[in-house]
Amino acid sequence: MSDGVSPEEFQALVSEFRASLQELGRSGVCSVSGLSGGTVEIAEALASPPASPPPASSPPASSSPPSSAQAIGGTLAALREDMGDCQRCSLGQSRKSLVFGVGSEKARLMFVGEAPGAEEDRLGEPFVGPSGQLLDKMIGAMGWSRKSVYIANVLKCRPPNDRDPKSEEVASCEGFLAKQIQRIQPAVIVTLGKPAAHLLLENKASIGALRGVWLSYEGVPVMPTYHPAYLLRDASKKREAWADLQQVMARCEELGIEAH
Numbered sequence: 001m002s003d004g005v006s007p008e009e010f011q012a013l014v015s016e017f018r019a020s021l022q023e024l025g026r027s028g029v030c031s032v033s034g035l036s037g038g039t040v041e042i043a044e045a046l047a048s049p050p051a052s053p054p055p056a057s058s059p060p061a062s063s064s065p066p067s068s069a070q071a072i073g074g075t076l077a078a079l080r081e082d083m084g085d086c087q088r089c090s091l092g093q094s095r096k097s098l099v100f101g102v103g104s105e106k107a108r109l110m111f112v113g114e115a116p117g118a119e120e121d122r123l124g125e126p127f128v129g130p131s132g133q134l135l136d137k138m139i140g141a142m143g144w145s146r147k148s149v150y151i152a153n154v155l156k157c158r159p160p161n162d163r164d165p166k167s168e169e170v171a172s173c174e175g176f177l178a179k180q181i182q183r184i185q186p187a188v189i190v191t192l193g194k195p196a197a198h199l200l201l202e203n204k205a206s207i208g209a210l211r212g213v214w215l216s217y218e219g220v221p222v223m224p225t226y227h228p229a230y231l232l233r234d235a236s237k238k239r240e241a242w243a244d245l246q247q248v249m250a251r252c253e254e255l256g257i258e259a260h
């Protein structure tokens, strides 16, 4: 049965067919050839109840592929909802805000920092303090914007007095960053500073040794560079950081990704 036949058309065809059989029967014909090559007894066919019309056809499946977020089982919003008022480590007690991340869920370029600072903790958004302003300039100089990339931290809560993250805090929180990356599926990741590089690259070399060299996280190219907060303390490193970002721009171009 063609998908293009409506239930009404189907019923009309059945009625027409039964009328033809009745006409043949009245003419003394007892059987006709079936489509499969066998014979159909007219009396038997007329005794059978009319076939039911086909069920209304289901709407055609969407030809568009599922979004990356759907493909791996959820959206960033759903992940944030799952985290709730996270208390998986002690930072949940001291934070003001859980700083999840900011930017486009479809970002091709993602920046990963260390942990929220005081301003981020107050406002609930990553990289909004002085180092965030510098990061915005760096992103802008690459031709991108804060809205077109995605920015997140390894830790979602501020360590007291901006101390270094503890290994148990990173262990408690790292799964959230992994899920963010899975859901966004960026083409290129830039890690900012040592903790982000160490976590994603499982490499404990100094940031001075790691930066400027392409590495990989789950098949995604990763460029480690300095944290903007470090660049604010040592402006002489800005040249190296810019060289790293230029490599990122070149890689995006190779991958056919336009800055926007």
Ligand code: SF4
Binding pocket: 086, 087, 088, 089, 090, 091, 092, 093, 098, 155, 156, 157, 169, 172, 173
């Ligand atoms: S740092 Fe991460 S694991 Fe710890 S409370 Fe915050 S969100 Fe939860």
